[in-house]
Amino acid sequence: MSKVVIPVGPQHPALKEPVNFRVIADGEKIVQLELDLSYNHRGIEKAAESRDFIRVLPLLERVCGICSHSHATAFAKGIEELMQVTIPPRAQYIRTIVAELERMHSHLLWLGVAAHEVGFNTLFMWTWRDREAVQDMLEEISGNRVHYNMNEIGGVRRDISAGEVASILKRLPVLEERIAEYVKMAAGQKTMLMRFCGVGKLSRAEILKYGAVGPTARASGVDYDTRKDDPYLVYDQIPWKVVTENDGDVYGRTKVRIGELSESLGMVRYCLENLPEGQIRTTAPKAAPSGEILSRYEAPRGELVHFIRTNGTDKAERLDIRTPTLANWTSVAAALVGRNLADIPVIVAAIDPCLSCTSRMTIVDQDKNEQRTLPVASLRPGNTGRKEGGLFS
């Protein structure tokens, strides 16, 4: 039978954000998947180079609406390391609390989206309702539901009062009960089992080959979590464990995320109960010394990397953001091969793709009819992306 090319996107009912798949199918079976990203390039990395460390954090939060705290923390953490500033323990605890609440809201959102993709809208409504409880807590702590603006270089901007601690601790058991319900559902709910089990299977070897990160990797038995392997904030001081599963399919990824929900809840509770007294920020210098740093952070979707190069001023000379979705795309292309066309939405949704964060610049030379991406060399010292070997060579 001859193969057919089916274009999905950039605008498509199954997709929430613009991305283009060229699905090469043999009947109903997918033979190959070609990805075309970058319909949402916003030039945030370039914009970040022109803003000082105070004004850049709100911009970086807007890289992603779901993991806004992740981006700001990854950047602040890197700059603080360059400045050799240690933030007070209370600030570290507050950053961890917000990070884990963010992970909970992200996973609850994902669970709803995945359920919606398979037509299980009851679960979609339930998880999004419970997500509201987490959002309310975040709003109480930070003053906003989405962009928390908790970070600043040298600590956090807001303290958590004793009243807020008590009020959040009082509401956690309800959430715990709901998460227990989801654990039960994942084990025996027929709709979920039928649509998730065996779909988008990736072996441990494949995960390592394609370099997938986060819950996608942990669902295939890869015990990799930045919080454990390169601890930051207080993750090496509080009790928690890395959740891994060996299923390797969408079902495994669901179980990992539900497992992480209870782990995060435990961490939030521990941090709130053991919140140390003291300052919430130290005075950080205005400018950072010249240097390069790779700041790693475990965002809800996986490992987030911020490469920052400073030149002794109060601005970053170069910022490069590697979001977890970018690392996971290749694994999606591999997971889809051999599956039915109807499985595209759920397999794509299983990595929790965030396309706005992922978009990369592609340089198109119309005269030569060539396409290429930025070389690694453009990140090296002295190269701001404009010189030879860089962006416009």
Added chain:
Amino acid sequence: MSVLTEMFRNLFSRPVTILYPAEKVPVPPGFRGKVTIADEKCIGCSKCSVVCPARCITMTDSPREVEFKGKNLARKKKPRVKLYKCIRCGLCERHCPADAIHLTGEPASCGPSREEVTA
């Protein structure tokens, strides 16, 4: 089974939705909403305008005597905030030395006239 329990519970509970804008969702203390400026406190130092990431604060002429830390200062300018451009990050409030600019619990406003979307 849990679906049925949920359904019966919802049958006898109040609806979650409200009739906005007649009713409004209560916001917690510390909510970052509409920006207001206390004119009698502002010393016109321009710090808010410098730190604003959205560049929505401009300094306009407004000569006035203000008291700051027990001294009388002759202010020349005061900030003017374009609310439709404001991202409500609260950096102006954080860096204001005179405690003159605040984010209130009021939601973002919209309106047909420039005055309604300017603070």
